[in-house]
Amino acid sequence: MHTFIETRYSNHPGDVKQYDTSRLREHFLMENLFVKDQINGVYTLNDRLIVGGIHPSSKSINLETVDQLKAQFFLERREIGIINVGPTTSIDVDGTTYELANKEALYIGQGAKDVVFHPLNSGDTFLYFNSAPAHHAYPTKKVGKDDAEVVTLGSLENSNHRTIYKLLVNSVVPTCQLQMGMTELKPGSVWNTMPAHTHDRRMEAYFYFDLEADQAVCHYMGQPEETRHIWMKNHQAIISPPWSIHSGAGTSNYTFIWGMAGENLDYGDMDIVAPTNLK
Numbered sequence: 001m002h003t004f005i006e007t008r009y010s011n012h013p014g015d016v017k018q019y020d021t022s023r024l025r026e027h028f029l030m031e032n033l034f035v036k037d038q039i040n041g042v043y044t045l046n047d048r049l050i051v052g053g054i055h056p057s058s059k060s061i062n063l064e065t066v067d068q069l070k071a072q073f074f075l076e077r078r079e080i081g082i083i084n085v086g087p088t089t090s091i092d093v094d095g096t097t098y099e100l101a102n103k104e105a106l107y108i109g110q111g112a113k114d115v116v117f118h119p120l121n122s123g124d125t126f127l128y129f130n131s132a133p134a135h136h137a138y139p140t141k142k143v144g145k146d147d148a149e150v151v152t153l154g155s156l157e158n159s160n161h162r163t164i165y166k167l168l169v170n171s172v173v174p175t176c177q178l179q180m181g182m183t184e185l186k187p188g189s190v191w192n193t194m195p196a197h198t199h200d201r202r203m204e205a206y207f208y209f210d211l212e213a214d215q216a217v218c219h220y221m222g223q224p225e226e227t228r229h230i231w232m233k234n235h236q237a238i239i240s241p242p243w244s245i246h247s248g249a250g251t252s253n254y255t256f257i258w259g260m261a262g263e264n265l266d267y268g269d270m271d272i273v274a275p276t277n278l279k
């Protein structure tokens with residue numbers, strides 16, 4: 001066995017108001033996603049998204065089923081999106097090999113049985129994934145930055161100049177409920193998702209990377225009128241319940257992966273909160 005998935009229950013915003021720093025971190029932060037030759041992650045009961053890291057180092061590892069699923073194989077009733085946050089690597093899906101360069105994504109549809117991840121000679125394959133329940137088998141598809149829907153938002157003056165690459169969204173690849181993409185902050189810009197927003201119809205998870213080891217991101221969560229912060233380092237992920245904002249300011253620029261599951265596939269379905277209305 002090389003897969004370790006921790007179950008985390010969903011939280012009522014009225015309870016989260018009372019959480020201290022360590023409790024907030026215990027419920028929402030994922031600190032160690034990359035463990036050598038393991039698949040590590042969290043099964044959150046927020047829309048049943050599984051969020052994790054895959055780090056084959058000395059041997060190939062397969063996507064094995066976990067007890068929480070009570071399924072014969074991991075993708076029996078699920079779809080998965082994987083983004084390569086390390087050097088070029090390869091993934092086999094039912095006998096077909098997909099080569100993924102840094103920041104390329106692979107969508108694998110429900111029903112794929114045999115998914116294998118490979119180490120590199122240097123031992124540094126790092127893949128980040130989100131998996132959601134699925135009701136239909138859509139085809140497996142590789143999606144690079146050139147295939148993405150791209151939006152550039154913000155400005156250097158507001159410290160939030162950034163480019164959003166919508167990789168696994170339904171205008172690019174058909175999915176059941178999963179949406180994933182990546183946002184790159186321009187040098188000198190530190191704020192992501194500002195103005196902040198909520199979307200009660202979808203939960204979201206963020207994964208920060210391309211952040212120097214001596215830098216950090218202050219991630220904001222909570223209802224807009226009751227926010228909390230969690231300090232995060234490179235290669236850490238965080239759960240955002242549907243009622244929560246998800247925004248962050250770094251001590252430098254960085255890139256992050258966002259992923260969502262829930263009621264709809266409408267990326268633009270957001271309730272924007274003006275910075276002056278945050279508390």
Ligand SMILES: O=C(O)C(=O)C[C@H](O)C(=O)CO
Nearest residue numbers: 162164183192193194204258
């Ligand atoms: O910087 C941003 O703004 C984002 O990347 C926002 C995320 O894509 C998001 O929260 C989508 O709901």
Ligand SMILES: [Zn+2]
Nearest residue numbers: 197199204246
């Ligand atoms: Zn969002």
